[in-house]
Amino acid sequence: MCSPGDLKITDTEDPVCPSGGALLRVLACAVCGTDVKMLENGHRDLRYPRIPGHEVTAEIMEMRDPSSLLREGDRVQVWPGESCGHCRHCLSGNDHLCLKIGIMGFNQDGGMAEELAVKDVSRLVPIGGADPVHLTLAEPLACCINAQEKLVVGEGGTVLIMGAGPLGCINAQLARLMGAKKVLVTEMEPQRLKAAPKGLYDRLSVPDPTILRQMIMEETSGEGVDVIIPCTPNVRLDHDTFALLASGGRICVFSGPRKENSPLPVNVREIHYREQTLIGSYGNSSRHNRKAVEILRQGELDLNWLLTGRFSLEGAREAFAYASVRKGMKAVITI
Numbered sequence: 521m522c523s524p525g526d527l528k529i530t531d532t533e534d535p536v537c538p539s540g541g542a543l544l545r546v547l548a549c550a551v552c553g554t555d556v557k558m559l560e561n562g563h564r565d566l567r568y569p570r571i572p573g574h575e576v577t578a579e580i581m582e583m584r585d586p587s588s589l590l591r592e593g594d595r596v597q598v599w600p601g602e603s604c605g606h607c608r609h610c611l612s613g614n615d616h617l618c619l620k621i622g623i624m625g626f627n628q629d630g631g632m633a634e635e636l637a638v639k640d641v642s643r644l645v646p647i648g649g650a651d652p653v654h655l656t657l658a659e660p661l662a663c664c665i666n667a668q669e670k671l672v673v674g675e676g677g678t679v680l681i682m683g684a685g686p687l688g689c690i691n692a693q694l695a696r697l698m699g700a701k702k703v704l705v706t707e708m709e710p711q712r713l714k715a716a717p718k719g720l721y722d723r724l725s726v727p728d729p730t731i732l733r734q735m736i737m738e739e740t741s742g743e744g745v746d747v748i749i750p751c752t753p754n755v756r757l758d759h760d761t762f763a764l765l766a767s768g769g770r771i772c773v774f775s776g777p778r779k780e781n782s783p784l785p786v787n788v789r790e791i792h793y794r795e796q797t798l799i800g801s802y803g804n805s806s807r808h809n810r811k812a813v814e815i816l817r818q819g820e821l822d823l824n825w826l827l828t829g830r831f832s833l834e835g836a837r838e839a840f841a842y843a844s845v846r847k848g849m850k851a852v853i854t855i
Contacts, residue, residue, distance in 0.1 A: 522569045524562045527837055532571075535629075535637035537582040542641050544578035547595065549631035550656040550827075551575075551843045551851040553685065554776075558626075559840055565626040573853075574600035574624045575659040576631030577652035585641045596644040597655045598631065599662075599809040600624040605640075616666075616805045623803075632836055634855055643806065645813045653830075653852055655816055657690070657823045662804035662812035663774075664691045668698055669808075670799050671747045671770045675699040680736065680745040680764065682706045682727065683752030683775065684713055686826050686850050691749050691774075692720050693821050700747075702739055706732055708754075709846065715825050729760055736764050743767075749774050756781040762796060770797040826850045 521527050537543035552575055558566050576598045583592050590596065603610050603618035610618050624630045638644065647655045664687065673679060679695045681688045684707035692703050696719070705721040707713065713724070725735045736745055744766035753775050755761065765771065790796070804812075815821055828848035831839040832855075839851040 521559060521572050524560060527559055527840060529834060529836060532633070535635050537584050538637055538639045540585050540641075541637060541639040542580050542584065542590070542644060543582040544596070544598070544636045544638060544644075545581050546576060546578045546631050546634060546636055546855045547652040548656050548852055548854045549573040549576045550660075551839050551853065552660065553687070553843065555625070556840060556844045557776075560844070563626065565623055567627040570625065570627075571629040571631075571633050572625045573630035573632035574626070575656045576600070576624070576636065577647060577655045578631070578636060580644070581635070583641070588641045590641060590644055590646065595647050595650075595652060597647050597658045597809075597813050598624065598636070598638065599643040599645065599806045600630075600659060601803070601806065602628065602640055602643065603806075613807050614805055616803045632833065632853060634833070645810050647813060647817060650817050651824075653827060653854060654824050655813065656852055657826065657850070658809065658812040658816055659804070660687055661690055661694065661815065661821070661823070662808040663687070663801070664694045665808045665811055666804045667691070667749060667772045667774045667801035668694055670801055671749070671772050673698045673700055673747055676701045677746040678702040678704065678740055678766075679747045679749065680704045680706070681721070682748065682750045682755045684710075684721075684724075685751060685846065687775070688749075688751035689713075689716065689720065689826060689849070690823060691751060693717075693823065695747075697815075697820060704736065704739060704745065712846065712849065715828070715849075717822070717825060727754075733764065740766065744769060746770070748772070750777075751775050753778050753781075757798070758785050759787055762786055762790065765794070765796050767794040768796070769794075770799065773798070773800045776802075827852055830854060
């Protein structure tokens with residue numbers, strides 16, 4: 521990727537295993553909605569030229585950290601961040617907020633390649649005999665874990681997921697796992713959910729404000745939902761969205777809002793008197809990432825149904841096009 525709209529399949533020099541690091545043979549790399557955004561419009565964290573891809577599983581080809589318990593031949597999932605390890609954010613378990621963070625596929629080369637070099641082997645999470653294609657979903661699951669921890673999703677709550685693309689569906693399944701009493705979903709193209717597992721949501725609505733509000737008031741006895749997670753940039757966090765929240769409710773800025781929708785026309789007096797919370801969530805920490813791998817390895821969530829498009833590395837353009845038109849769910853490149 522050399523500029524917006526310019527995605528090329530080309531030969532490059534093989535990466536070299538760094539001292540103290542590892543050289544990986546990539547097994548699979550999923551296409552994220554952010555990857556599509558980067559190709560079509562660029563991204564604030566993107567630096568050109570760049571090999572994209574941050575949802576990666578791989579096999580260790582060479583290991584140059586003798587202190588690591590990992591060995592050549594081990595299969596791993598790769599946390600996309602490379603943090604300093606000693607700043608206050610890193611030491612508090614929020615290494616994704618490190619001011620010196622490097623992000624695979626954004627300002628460092630990513631996993632849409634045959635081989636990948638990693639300087640810090642602590643980024644590698646063993647997956648054992650788990651399906652490496654399924655485990656590409658650990659990174660987006662980790663993003664959802666980050667958001668739902670901040671939102672305190674738990675027993676008895678009602679959660680509204682706005683947008684039922686891959687991340688919306690992962691958030692819905694995770695909310696169930698976290699103990700949500702009800703999961704309500706909006707989606708502009710509900711046919712995308714025809715393969716969804718039973719119980720993914722309690723009610724589904726198109727994102728029409730009147731229809732949506734009626735559904736929420738019916739499902740919550742007029743109180744509003746406890747949590748709102750916008751999983752599409754089309755949602756504007758305005759007064760009408762806050763009005764869907766119960767007292768004590770929480771909204772997460774989860775999907776990157778469009779610039780034109782970023783100024784918030786909200787009533788802060790209502791936020792004050794009703795003790796509502798607006799919180800941001802971007803990416804995930806290495807702790808969230810390890811938790812996501814464990815959830816998938818233990819079979820607590822089965823997200824395989826989301827992997828509706830599989831492509832070769834040579835078919836990367838087709839994989840991006842598939843993800844862009846939003847007819848299926850996830851596109852994954854196997855190598």
